[in-house]
Amino acid sequence: MKPAKQTKAKTANKTKPAEPRYDLRLYVAGQTPRSLQALSNLKKICEEHLAGNYRVEIIDLLKKPQLAAGDQILAIPTLVRTLPKPARKIIGDLSNTERVLVGLDLRLLR
Amino acid sequence: MKEKSRRGLSKALTGISGLDEITLGGLPRGRPTLVCGGAGCGKTLFGLEFLVRGATEFGEPGVCISFEESGHDLATNVASLGFDLEKLQRTKKLVIDHIYIDKSEIAETGEYDLEGLFIRLEAAIDSVGAKRVLLDTPEALFAGLSDVGVLRSELRRLFGWLKEKGVTAVITGERGEGTLTRHGLEEYVSDCVILLDHRVQNDAVTRRLRILKYRGSTHGTNEYPFLIDEHGISVLPVTSLGLTHGASKERISTGIAALDHMLGGQGYFRGSSILVTGSAGTGKTTMGAHFVDAACRRGESAILFSFEESPQQLIRNMRSIGLDLGRWVKKGLLHIEAARPSSFGLEMHLVRMHHLLAEHRANVVVIDPISALLPGGSAHDVHALVLRVVDFLKQSGATGFFTSVAVEEDMQSTSLSISSLVDTWILLRNIEVNGERNRLLYILKSRGMAHSNQIREFLLTAHGVQLRDVYLGPGGVLTGSARVAREAEERRELLRQQKTDKDRQFAVKVALRSLEAKIAELQAEKVARENELAAVIGEDQEQKTTRLADRDSLRRSRGMIDSSGRSPRPNGRERKP
Numbered sequence: 001m002k003p004a005k006q007t008k009a010k011t012a013n014k015t016k017p018a019e020p021r022y023d024l025r026l027y028v029a030g031q032t033p034r035s036l037q038a039l040s041n042l043k044k045i046c047e048e049h050l051a052g053n054y055r056v057e058i059i060d061l062l063k064k065p066q067l068a069a070g071d072q073i074l075a076i077p078t079l080v081r082t083l084p085k086p087a088r089k090i091i092g093d094l095s096n097t098e099r100v101l102v103g104l105d106l107r108l109l110r
Numbered sequence: 111m112k113e114k115s116r117r118g119l120s121k122a123l124t125g126i127s128g129l130d131e132i133t134l135g136g137l138p139r140g141r142p143t144l145v146c147g148g149a150g151c152g153k154t155l156f157g158l159e160f161l162v163r164g165a166t167e168f169g170e171p172g173v174c175i176s177f178e179e180s181g182h183d184l185a186t187n188v189a190s191l192g193f194d195l196e197k198l199q200r201t202k203k204l205v206i207d208h209i210y211i212d213k214s215e216i217a218e219t220g221e222y223d224l225e226g227l228f229i230r231l232e233a234a235i236d237s238v239g240a241k242r243v244l245l246d247t248p249e250a251l252f253a254g255l256s257d258v259g260v261l262r263s264e265l266r267r268l269f270g271w272l273k274e275k276g277v278t279a280v281i282t283g284e285r286g287e288g289t290l291t292r293h294g295l296e297e298y299v300s301d302c303v304i305l306l307d308h309r310v311q312n313d314a315v316t317r318r319l320r321i322l323k324y325r326g327s328t329h330g331t332n333e334y335p336f337l338i339d340e341h342g343i344s345v346l347p348v349t350s351l352g353l354t355h356g357a358s359k360e361r362i363s364t365g366i367a368a369l370d371h372m373l374g375g376q377g378y379f380r381g382s383s384i385l386v387t388g389s390a391g392t393g394k395t396t397m398g399a400h401f402v403d404a405a406c407r408r409g410e411s412a413i414l415f416s417f418e419e420s421p422q423q424l425i426r427n428m429r430s431i432g433l434d435l436g437r438w439v440k441k442g443l444l445h446i447e448a449a450r451p452s453s454f455g456l457e458m459h460l461v462r463m464h465h466l467l468a469e470h471r472a473n474v475v476v477i478d479p480i481s482a483l484l485p486g487g488s489a490h491d492v493h494a495l496v497l498r499v500v501d502f503l504k505q506s507g508a509t510g511f512f513t514s515v516a517v518e519e520d521m522q523s524t525s526l527s528i529s530s531l532v533d534t535w536i537l538l539r540n541i542e543v544n545g546e547r548n549r550l551l552y553i554l555k556s557r558g559m560a561h562s563n564q565i566r567e568f569l570l571t572a573h574g575v576q577l578r579d580v581y582l583g584p585g586g587v588l589t590g591s592a593r594v595a596r597e598a599e600e601r602r603e604l605l606r607q608q609k610t611d612k613d614r615q616f617a618v619k620v621a622l623r624s625l626e627a628k629i630a631e632l633q634a635e636k637v638a639r640e641n642e643l644a645a646v647i648g649e650d651q652e653q654k655t656t657r658l659a660d661r662d663s664l665r666r667s668r669g670m671i672d673s674s675g676r677s678p679r680p681n682g683r684e685r686k687p
Contacts, residue, residue, distance in 0.1 A: 027226065029225040029226070029229060034221055034222070034223075037220075038220070041220075061225070061226060061229045062229065065229045065230065065232065065233035066233060068226050068229055068230045068233070069207060069230060072209065072210060072211070073226040073230075074209060074211060074224055074226045074227050074230075074251075075222040075223065075224055075225075075226055075255070076222060076223055076224070076225035076226050076229075077222060078222075078226065086215070087215065088215055088217070089215055089216045089217070090216070090217045090218075090219055091216060091217070091218050091219075091222045091255075092218050092219040092220035092221055092222040093219075093220035093221050093222065094219055094220055095219065095220035095221070096219040096220055099217055099218075099219040100217075100219050102217065103217030103219065
């Protein structure tokens with residue numbers, strides 16, 4: 001599911017002429033219920049608020065632990081908005097949509 | 111590398127000087143140890159030294175998870191201690207991971223855990239095969255994350271996980287008010303808790319270390335002073351020393367021949383401790399200098415801790431009494447360490463002594479004056495300090511010579527507290543008589559040797575210290591000019607005596623001579639009488655012979671003489687004429 005998503009995001013990126021405005025990374029550690037929960041929450045929010053204008057990369061730290069240091073990942077799950085700058089982090093299972101939107105500075109979009 | 115205590119708990123040597131003695135072999139292996147203390151007390155350094163020593167001395171790679179400082183900052187901070195963190199990282203002996211949370215760029219929504227921390231830690235441990243871990247300090251997480259409940263349970267899980275992983279961990283914690291750590295880390299780390307502390311006393315900082323708890327092992331329970339210097343951390347387990355030092359029978363010269371003589375003719379015992387007490391200007395430093403000089407003459411190494419004079423000043427002053435300490439300094443036999451007592455705390459002084467003693471392998475140590483350290487602490491502190499100094503000198507076999515300034519009136523009482531700790535106690539006193547001040551020396555005690563009970567006058571001459579017998583006059587002890595006057599008087603007395611003796615001898619001789627003359631006279635008279643006697647006898651004989659001859663001739667003339675020439679005696683009788 002995740003690799004599929006990643007490829008989809010990448011292909012979407014390649015096929016689209018313009019760079020997506022939102023670049024997001026979701027750090028998880030294995031397929032825990034909480035990770036899955038976060039992923040589905042994220043998907044829902046993105047589809048609702050950023051349709052077509054985003055890219056999501058999912059990083060499983062169990063597989064690539066060395067990536068944790070780069071974004072200073074401590075809590076799992078963590079969503080990192082790498083673009084637009086400045087970087088933002090949202091930790092938790094993203095169950096509170098309002099707070100996620102505030103965290104991503106999406107509240108202003110509406 | 112591994113050291114098992116009696117109970118079989120495996121321990122990991124820290125390599126921190128002195129700590130392994132107190133903990134009887136190091137920190138509990140495979141368990142977390144909490145090191146807590148206030149800001150700037152040396153927690154991080156403690157942890158880093160634990161890692162660095164592990165990596166360099168015990169072949170145990172380490173991981174440092176720093177929650178406060180970046181790897182670069184850490185490396186810079188400890189570079190002055192000779193720890194090259196960057197090289198250790200390059201050679202895969204150390205991993206430093208800086209974990210920080212900036213609350214301003216983090217939003218929390220929904221449930222989370224700290225699996226990321228575990229993953230990073232595990233990755234770091236696995237990358238070098240780490241056996242030691244430092245977490246410095248996980249309490250910083252409390253500032254970055256708002257869900258304390260999650261944090262606590264995750265920390266609990268972390269410490270359990272570290273144990274499972276079998277790494278020896280040091281976790282630091284900032285001291286809180288009324289609690290060991292601000293966020294109660296001690297609740298989770300309970301195997302071994304070490305408390306670091308630094309206190310300011312009389313403007314000098316003293317660092318102390320105490321092992322609050324060490325589950326499954328005995329350990330030293332005192333507060334131990336420790337020091338951070340270019341050698342890293344040094345803990346001084348000196349208070350734990352017992353009275354187990356050996357006792358040398360060898361005697362070494364005091365540097366003053368007359369004093370050697372007073373001390374049974376041979377001087378101090380090697381490895382003993384000597385205290386010289388006296389008021390200002392009684393020559394204590396000079397005695398120390400003599401002792402040092404004597405040691406250097408024997409080719410031994412000596413350290414002189416001077417708390418009052420700079421090395422140059424000391425050398426110059428000693429030259430005035432004919433002691434050239436400068437040449438020993440040049441030869442490297444003598445090290446003069448001068449510092450104001452107030453420069454550091456008591457403990458720091460002690461640690462410096464420790465280091466210098468080890469560095470120079472000194473046979474003789476002079477501390478001039480040890481009482482300079484006294485104002486820096488309470489009577490108890492000072493007693494403890496002297497005890498430690500005495501003990502560590504004895505342990506190292508060095509002979510310790512301490513001077514102590516004391517007020518004349520209560521010289522003995524002020525020194526009482528330390529006098530029982532020393533083996534030889536010499537008192538120098540000033541006495542003021544007849545408008546001058548003179549120095550007196552006497553030996554109050556000297557363990558294990560016959561020593562003089564006499565008071566001597568202590569003279570500083572151009573050829574060093576000299577001791578003179580004092581005179582006990584009707585007005586008390588005579589010293590200085592009074593002694594000189596007395597000596598002159600004695601000499602006069604002697605002369606007078608000698609003169610009288612001569613006179614008497616002469617008189618007797620004269621009498622004898624006159625007797626002899628008389629004898630000679632009598633002898634002569636005797637001879638004359640004898641001659642006279644002989645003459646008389648001769649005369650008589652002659653007269654007799656003459657008479658006989660006369661009679662013969664008479665007879666012959668009467669024809670009565672026979673042919674034989676004998677006169678016939680018809681009757682056989684002869685009538686005398």
